[in-house]
Amino acid sequence: MSESSPGKISNVLNETRVFPPSEAFAKNAAIGSMAAYEALYAESLADTEGFWEKQAKEHLHWFEPFHKTLEWDEPFAKWFVGGKTNVSYNCLDAHVLAGRGQRVALYWEGEPAGDRRTITYADLLRDVSLFANGLKKLGIKKGDRVSIYMPMVPELAVAMLACARIGAIHSVIFGGFSAEAIADRNNDAKAKLLITSDGGWRRGKALALKATADEALAKSPTVEHCIVLNRLNNNPPMVECRDIWWHDLISDVPADCPAEPLDSEDSLFILYTSGSTGKPKGIRHTTAGYNLYAKRTFEWVFDHRAEDIFWCTADCGWITGHSYIVYGPMSAGATQVMYEGAPNWPEEDRFWEIIERYKVSILYTAPTAIRAFIKWGDHHVDKHDLSSLRLLGSVGEGINPEAWMWYYEKIGGGRCPIVDTWWQTETGGIMMSPLPGAIPCKPGSCTRPLPGIIPRVLDDSLAEVGTNHGGMLCIEKPWPGMLRGIWGDDARYQDQYWKLVPHMYLTGDNARQDEDGYFWIMGRIDDVINVSGHRLSTIEVESALVSHPAVAEAAAVGRPDEIKGQAIAVFVTLKNHEPTDAMRDALKKHVRKEIGALAVPDDVRFTSSLPKTRSGKIMRRLLRDIAAGKEGTGDTSTLEDYSVLVRLRNDDES
Ligand code: WTA
Numbered sequence: 001m002s003e004s005s006p007g008k009i010s011n012v013l014n015e016t017r018v019f020p021p022s023e024a025f026a027k028n029a030a031i032g033s034m035a036a037y038e039a040l041y042a043e044s045l046a047d048t049e050g051f052w053e054k055q056a057k058e059h060l061h062w063f064e065p066f067h068k069t070l071e072w073d074e075p076f077a078k079w080f081v082g083g084k085t086n087v088s089y090n091c092l093d094a095h096v097l098a099g100r101g102q103r104v105a106l107y108w109e110g111e112p113a114g115d116r117r118t119i120t121y122a123d124l125l126r127d128v129s130l131f132a133n134g135l136k137k138l139g140i141k142k143g144d145r146v147s148i149y150m151p152m153v154p155e156l157a158v159a160m161l162a163c164a165r166i167g168a169i170h171s172v173i174f175g176g177f178s179a180e181a182i183a184d185r186n187n188d189a190k191a192k193l194l195i196t197s198d199g200g201w202r203r204g205k206a207l208a209l210k211a212t213a214d215e216a217l218a219k220s221p222t223v224e225h226c227i228v229l230n231r232l233n234n235n236p237p238m239v240e241c242r243d244i245w246w247h248d249l250i251s252d253v254p255a256d257c258p259a260e261p262l263d264s265e266d267s268l269f270i271l272y273t274s275g276s277t278g279k280p281k282g283i284r285h286t287t288a289g290y291n292l293y294a295k296r297t298f299e300w301v302f303d304h305r306a307e308d309i310f311w312c313t314a315d316c317g318w319i320t321g322h323s324y325i326v327y328g329p330m331s332a333g334a335t336q337v338m339y340e341g342a343p344n345w346p347e348e349d350r351f352w353e354i355i356e357r358y359k360v361s362i363l364y365t366a367p368t369a370i371r372a373f374i375k376w377g378d379h380h381v382d383k384h385d386l387s388s389l390r391l392l393g394s395v396g397e398g399i400n401p402e403a404w405m406w407y408y409e410k411i412g413g414g415r416c417p418i419v420d421t422w423w424q425t426e427t428g429g430i431m432m433s434p435l436p437g438a439i440p441c442k443p444g445s446c447t448r449p450l451p452g453i454i455p456r457v458l459d460d461s462l463a464e465v466g467t468n469h470g471g472m473l474c475i476e477k478p479w480p481g482m483l484r485g486i487w488g489d490d491a492r493y494q495d496q497y498w499k500l501v502p503h504m505y506l507t508g509d510n511a512r513q514d515e516d517g518y519f520w521i522m523g524r525i526d527d528v529i530n531v532s533g534h535r536l537s538t539i540e541v542e543s544a545l546v547s548h549p550a551v552a553e554a555a556a557v558g559r560p561d562e563i564k565g566q567a568i569a570v571f572v573t574l575k576n577h578e579p580t581d582a583m584r585d586a587l588k589k590h591v592r593k594e595i596g597a598l599a600v601p602d603d604v605r606f607t608s609s610l611p612k613t614r615s616g617k618i619m620r621r622l623l624r625d626i627a628a629g630k631e632g633t634g635d636t637s638t639l640e641d642y643s644v645l646v647r648l649r650n651d652d653e654s
Helices: 023-028 034-046 048-059 087-097 121-137 154-166 179-189 209-217 288-301 319-331 350-358 367-376 378-382 401-411 490-498 538-546 581-594 620-627 642-653
Strands: 068-073 076-081 104-109 116-120 145-149 169-172 193-197 200-202 205-207 225-229 243-245 267-273 281-286 309-312 335-339 362-365 391-395 418-421 455-458 471-475 505-513 519-524 528-531 534-537 551-561 565-574 603-606
Touching: 034 048, 048 068, 048 076, 048 288, 076 288, 087 121, 087 154, 087 288, 087 319, 104 121, 104 154, 104 350, 116 121, 121 154, 145 154, 145 179, 145 209, 154 169, 154 267, 154 319, 169 179, 179 209, 179 267, 179 281, 179 581, 193 209, 209 225, 267 319, 281 288, 288 319, 309 319, 309 350, 319 335, 335 350, 367 378, 367 401, 367 565, 378 401, 391 401, 401 418, 455 505, 490 505, 519 528, 528 538, 528 551, 528 565, 534 538, 538 551, 538 565, 538 581, 551 620, 565 581, 565 620, 581 603
Parallel strands: 104 335, 145 169, 145 193, 169 267, 193 225, 225 243, 309 335, 309 362, 362 391, 391 418, 565 603
Antiparallel strands: 068 076, 104 116, 200 205, 267 281, 455 471, 471 505, 505 519, 528 534, 551 565
């Protein structure tokens, strides 16, 4: 469906079930009726800048007030111009100074049995201040880039907040990435420092992060130092002068480190994500606008209250962890659960055990996890008391209605609204989602836009499509959480997001709007595969394959997968090599080394040549159909050579 050209998308999903919030939920919610939502939305559109100005003044601490809400030099936005604030101050000092220092910020749960820590906001402020002083001791200054490659331990959040405190720009690299991927990111950002750990736990195994970091550092000339957290006591080799233990670094620094007043538009972080070209792009977010957007969207969408225990199961290596573990919830003073490990360790009921133990009231997870839970069986859920839950959330990809229903009934006991949140690394925070006390849910729809957000669905000729017609999803106006650019590549930023549709942000997703004005996301318009809610570009996988000496040409496509949403299927032509199982394994290993485990192809098919158009473009639609087990149907009149398709089918059968 997503693969058709925009404007010609047929809508096959016809979901008619509607789930309004219960009266009890609506009564207690901050925004408790459709009328209240409509009023807030209307207010945000009547004077969008005025709306955000008021929000910013009320919800952030300002060392110096801003004098202009928005400077829009399309496509470059500056929000809250001239103001000075600090994200770490808003996340920590603000609560401690208001007397809430003893509130629990994190209930941290390591993967090994009994590995637990309770960390208050006062503790976090102390740890962040010490580590920020440690960073200064190493010569890290405002504007320097710091890569962070760590497991899901509290120190990961501490490292992020410490960078924010002194104005260093962090680039968190997911712990599943390979040395090559880390080196690419270090080099693109010209990182000065890498923060890592001797390892972390995943499904009962100790991951040797430091060894991977060492391999990456051999190819990262700009990185001067490497800080190593001792998580596993496994004594990795330390390189003299370059490597320093986290605990040694902070052993002799002052306890106090005032948050530096930073300009609203100073960069807060870079986060690399996949686009439709091979080179990962460093999405750049800045200080005040991002902070405000993460905070307010957290409060609106999760209807957050002081007594909530919030658990977002994402990793901080992705945008969801940035916005809805660290910056959104912490600015709001939330109490959270943070978990290090796998959902099926030691048993498939780990999540439900955690919810019961900490009395989690809001769970925010991904459809891929939900589908895995369904497969593992209801008996794992039945063992635990989940009555503390009052709200559920979903992110990363569309949630299919059947998974939605299971989540609603089995996990939520039929009483918890589900917020299906649509957004992207680029948007900084949630753009569309039900407000749980106000907007009735429809399984599979992200429903309505948040305040200040104006989505449009356009066809190829850039006209707005009618009700229930699919098209390109665009956003009409700048918003505070939007990306400010791609690190070091303004041209690519303009080209990718602002060229095809003038004066609008192009999301790269297809969508339709139904008769109630609800939005339904219909997949990507570009060559991005969504594997377990993580974006991978087909070209990245192809480039990795082609870098293997035996490979002549490769094409990667997504195919439907019950658990992961999409699996990666690759079609490979070899240079004078036999297409053996050993070669298949070698290629999988190669991709693991080049990108990481998350990009390893599920299917490797060898073919003597790839189907191409006359202009030499690989016919992906055809390959997608073949990968999905369908016939290579559709229009093949532009094939360079019909026999290719036939051969491919034969290869498939052999
Ligand atoms: C997809 C993750 C349908 C979409 C926060 C988007 C979704 C991409 C949803 C961004 C959803 C995310 N329904 N699709 N609720 N949420 N997506 O940058 O294709 O990792 O463009 O950000 O994930 O992925 P990213």
